[in-house]
Amino acid sequence: MSAQQDPGTAAGQRPVVAAEEAALERLAAAVAAVDVDEAPRLPGGFAAGAQAAGIKPSGRPDLSVVLVTTPAPASAAGTFTSNRVQAAPVRLSRAHLAATGGSSADGVPAHGTARAVVVTAGSANAATGPAGDADQLAIAGLLASAAGCAVEQTLHASTGLIGTRLPVDRVAAGIASLVPVGLAATDAALGAVARAMMTTDNRLKAASALVALPAPGGTRQVRVSGVVKGVGMIHPGMATMIALVLTDASVAPRTLATLLRPAVALTFDQLTVDGDMSTNDTVLALASGAAGADPIEPGTPAAAALGAAIAAVCRSLARQQAADGEGATCRITCRVTGAADLADARAVSRAVVRSSLFKAAVHGRDPNWGRVAAAAGSARRPDGAPASVDPDSLRIALAGTPVFAGAPLAFDAASVSAAMEAPDVVVEVDLGMGRAGAEAWGCDLTEAYVRENAEYST
């Protein structure tokens, strides 16, 4: 297994360590102050476009390209699935970032430079053996020719059925007609990209923030935008699904990577639809620098502001994914407070939104808080150790009503059930063990989820 295929070096796979806790807490606070607009808005320095290339049997759009239009290629960073079975596009993107930039061996996500990104939907090109790798490399060559860049400056993502090959001839024809004449530097073009990435998604998912970064002599306005697909096989190892985050900020690859990692940890990593980790999870961030000015230096207030905007965009995308979870009728948000440390808070919040039984209870708008207690008590930290949970100090509130505080509380089940009809069912878990907190997002478990996934490949 070659170096770029070793998921052990995936930056995201490292558990959060104590030294990172304070930084993540500051970031969470900063995220809350960022104003996010849930619409596709293309930052400067990019052109985008999509079309129906014939990968999806439905004939819907399934091929999208984002091209960097600035004179220099964009800074790029990526986090990828930590599944040991990795798709061909994941392996190729990791190899290309390694070729154009730094390695991820020191815990910083993979980063380098990029000129073009291609996303295919309808076939995951995962578990396809050497032939699948050859297919993806052929697509890279075609894209590089059309974009006038080196092969290593192409990045790749794909989504769809595992074990099926990509129709390279159709993808080639699509790239030939898209790049560059079919691309546009418009918000609608980014919307088309988001739509062409969708598989079982019901809703287009996009987010954008306009932030004023501290700059010499005043501030400089930059845009950070993201689009995402993925509402099933969602349980990130440390990166998830396919997300593209674009900004016109000027920032070096390594700095961009150091901003991406905590943003992903705080957002996509706290999302689960069904507990199933994908082979194709990919989050790519590209910074064109079209907003001008000198590159943002790490550790500066400008870097912090950009990092908060990136995290706020990722958080919005993750919450949109949860709300659109396969078969879901509502989003579930678990907000943990009073944890001994951040790792506990993250583990407990994830365990609650992952619980099939609690998810089914929410579907029935059944205030069955015992399943929250059981899920919290079963939470395991990344090293397999149990999270510190003690029923004597545990408090639970469901849809705003306290239901447990070391012992069951009397409450009006009918009114809590009615409150659970909201599109976002919030469960608050106070562990009473310390001061750390975290959020995680999921969705209810429905008959529609089962039907959809019993019929997917046949």
Added chain:
Amino acid sequence: MSAQQDPGTAAGQRPVVAAEEAALERLAAAVAAVDVDEAPRLPGGFAAGAQAAGIKPSGRPDLSVVLVTTPAPASAAGTFTSNRVQAAPVRLSRAHLAATGGSSADGVPAHGTARAVVVTAGSANAATGPAGDADQLAIAGLLASAAGCAVEQTLHASTGLIGTRLPVDRVAAGIASLVPVGLAATDAALGAVARAMMTTDNRLKAASALVALPAPGGTRQVRVSGVVKGVGMIHPGMATMIALVLTDASVAPRTLATLLRPAVALTFDQLTVDGDMSTNDTVLALASGAAGADPIEPGTPAAAALGAAIAAVCRSLARQQAADGEGATCRITCRVTGAADLADARAVSRAVVRSSLFKAAVHGRDPNWGRVAAAAGSARRPDGAPASVDPDSLRIALAGTPVFAGAPLAFDAASVSAAMEAPDVVVEVDLGMGRAGAEAWGCDLTEAYVRENAEYST
């Protein structure tokens, strides 16, 4: 938190270490040779009985008692949930075993002596605070009086809704009429116990083996029997559900505990219905010694034979649970071979049967093997490290048909789909990394599971 409440000392929670691998492999081979009868058969030295005490709203039987009828109390061993939120009966049973026997600090499960076991169904008595502990202690006192033994010689298990109290007055009336005059030393009485334990179970689950143990001057025949309940909230931390294993063999508490631990590791620990770990998981083994002879010494051929019989009974019970999983239409068996070590084999087989997406695919009889590859690649060992899985050496067979061998294989989807109509869908995963193997059991994910669990408490 007092010592008996610390789940960190739950013996089963320790991961399997390399030194145990060879022993577990020998045990797995020995288990295959044991002839198991799936019927309730009460061993000598016990009386049993059940009745409807009024805990279940349905009015069905919900209280059962097993009494040890030999002059000396039985040797007893137990493994319990490693959930940090533990039910009152779990805490009390652990305290009683600690009071009558050895601690579990050295990795041997809790063990001591016992005269009576009471199982209640319809209320878990979990997350009920100090009042719940007091309720269980009151029940212990009543049972001890009726059975004529010390309070510490009573063991407890309960199942049902989390967060609800037990109706102690009804349980008291039930114990008064059951013990001892309502008990019988018959197979039917053990069947009544199994039936009274059921909540969402559809089928009575029992298993029994008659084994000839090597003994001075020939062999001695002993019986090992088990009953179990539990088809939802099934994803053991290292013990699971409620199982009673009874034998008339003569064996010291500590020896019994050392035989129980690998049996549970090989069987109940490899079972998942929905990935949700219970607060009430309990496996209790009692040995009456009614078959006579000197106690079986650890490390002897007789101990190995008894251990194989215990494991074979547990394996049959676990497989019956999987087949009766909430809403399930079939059992799923994942058989892993070629693993680098046993921990990998166990982790991968569990990850496959836990995958919601693969479970849904099996429900649709859809040979979507890509979900098996994705689940295998996501497997984590108990310490959080990824299992060694390499797609290049991976081989998958579904319902007897090879479908993947480093690359997708051509196969007739219709005939594999037809083969998946069997009541036991077997998926074979050869990791090609070594010589270790393991099995795990689960069931398909159905609309009926969702309906059942959206409506459980309301």
